[in-house]
Amino acid sequence: MPHKVSFVRxxxxxxxxxxxxERLRPVAEKYPFFCSSYYLRLINFKDPxxxxxxxxxxxxxxxxxxGRxxxxxxxxxxxxxxxQHKYDSTVLVLASDRCAALCRYCFRKRLFLRGSERRPERLRxxxxxxxxxxxxxxxxNVIFSGGDALMLSTSRIKELLEAVIHIPHIRYIRFGSRLFSYWPERxxxxxxxxxxxxxxxxxxxxxxxxTHFDHPRELTAEARKACDLLLRAGVHLLNQCPLIRGVNDHPVVLAELFRELAGLGVSPYYVFQCRPTLGNRPYAVPIEEGYTIFEKARGMVSGVAKRVRFVMSHALGKxxxxxxxxxxxxxxFHRAARNTDTGKVLVYARHPEAYWLxxxxELVEEVPLEGDLPQAM
Incomplete structure (x- = not known):
């Protein structure tokens, strides 16, 4: 019998x-706790x-x-x-302000904070x-994100698609979703x-x-089936996740995740440096340590599983x-907010305790991309 999903607050x-x-209550009062019963069943609560x-x-x-x-x-x-319109060719739409669970290291937790710090930012x-x-x-291209874009009703998703897909210069549309991990039954x-x-x-x-899979254990039978159904529907799947202390900050874990995703037909896309958002200190890994973990993991895989990049979503760009x-x-610069920064290389003196750019x-060298950039098409 399928598990009936409920949501725990x-x-x-x-x-x-x-x-x-009692110890955790003040934390949950500041940064709310919310999770699907499906995901809670995956946790071994005997292991702290x-x-x-x-x-x-x-x-x-x-x-x-x-953090900020x-x-x-x-x-x-x-x-x-x-x-949001940060990069010329991409518009990001916060289509939803709901998720099926709240990641403790969420970089948009401002959407879920209680009180004056909460900002209404959903597309209306x-x-x-x-x-x-x-x-x-x-x-x-347009990205529908949030929150979680697939938390929207199917009728609302249809509205979004029908409104945007007929615009001639829109070539592709992306949906960002954590539901494959938190609520694949959706x-x-x-x-x-x-x-x-x-x-x-x-x-x-x-x-x-x-998709957003952080750890191989999130790739349950239900999650795998959900991925396969979308692939059979003609949708391309990519995965991005942050590098999180105590979750996937080990080369063997990351390599297994990349390998399993590639086998499912989900291309490993980005591993993100954990953003220095309020409350995220316990989950952040210093940049240089993170790079070492990431490269060791990439050294253990090949082909499609090796296409993933380690990036930082900074105000200046990706x-x-x-x-x-x-x-x-x-x-x-993998992607720059200012076109003049496209392809620019920044070389800094090492700082093992750095979490953000x-x-x-100590900037050692700044190397711009030579020549004029062609007009974007």
Whole structure:
């Protein structure tokens, strides 16, 4: 019999000791706890270091004074409520402000905070979005994210697709979703959603779903079936995840994740440096340590599993953490907010305790890409 999914908001429902619940209550009051019963069943609560427990159960270190509400300055690139335009050819839409569980290291936890720090940022005016896209022919792709884009009703997803897909210069559409990890039944039990994707994912207007698997144990039979159903519906699947302390900060774990994903037909896409968001200190791995873990993992896989990149979503753009030497760390603009930074290489003196680009102070060399950039198509 299939498991009936419910959603848990109260720490009292977790199999923790009374003393532990009391210690964690102040954390959950500041950074809310919320999780699907499906995911909670995957956790070994007898193991305090269980990696899936680390993903969703509060940690006292979250109350440490560290990080910012919006470390990538997404507000600077917001062109209307719920719509960001940071890179010329890509528009990001916060289509939903709901998730099936809350990752403790969430970089947009401002959407879920209680009180004055919470910001209403969800897309509300679809017509205004369409007008914006029609007025920006340089935009070739749209990302529906959030929150979790697949937490929307199937009818709302259909509205979004029908509004955007007919704009001539939109070549492909991406949906960002953690549901494959947290609530795969959302996909398994909705044949209308699969039919919708099958109808709209076609040559020249392809649909992509960017999944978020952090750990191989999240690749359950249900999650694998959900991925396979979308692949059979003509949707391309990619995976991105952050590097998180105590979850996937080991080469063997990351390599297994890359290998399993590739075998499923889900291309490993990005591993992100954990953003220095409020409350994220217990989950962050220093950049240089993270690079070493990542490269060791890549050294254990081949082919499609090796295509993944280690990147940082900084306010200046998406920076690939490209190399370490004995004395320096090398960053390359994988995607730049300013076109003049495209392909630029930044070389800094090593700083083993750096968690973000801003932590580096000694710029050794800055190498721009030579020649004029061709006009984007």
């Amino acid at each position: 109260d720490l009292e429902e977790l199999p923790l000791s009374a003393e532990e619940k 270091a269980d990696p899936l427990r680390r993903v969703v159960v509060p940690e006292e270190g979250e109350l440490e004074s560290w 509400v919006d470390p990538s300055n997404e507000a600077n690139y917001t062109v209307m409520e719920g719509v 005016n679809l017509r205004e979005l369409v007008r914006y896209l029609e007025g920006h022919p340089e935009v070739s 996909i398994l039990n909705d044949p209308q959603l699969l039919e919708l994707f099958r109808r709209y994912s076609r040559p020249g207007k392809r649909l992509y779903v960017v 920076l690939e953490i490209a190399a370490l030497t004995r004395e320096t760390v090398i960053f390359k 801003d932590d580096y102070s």
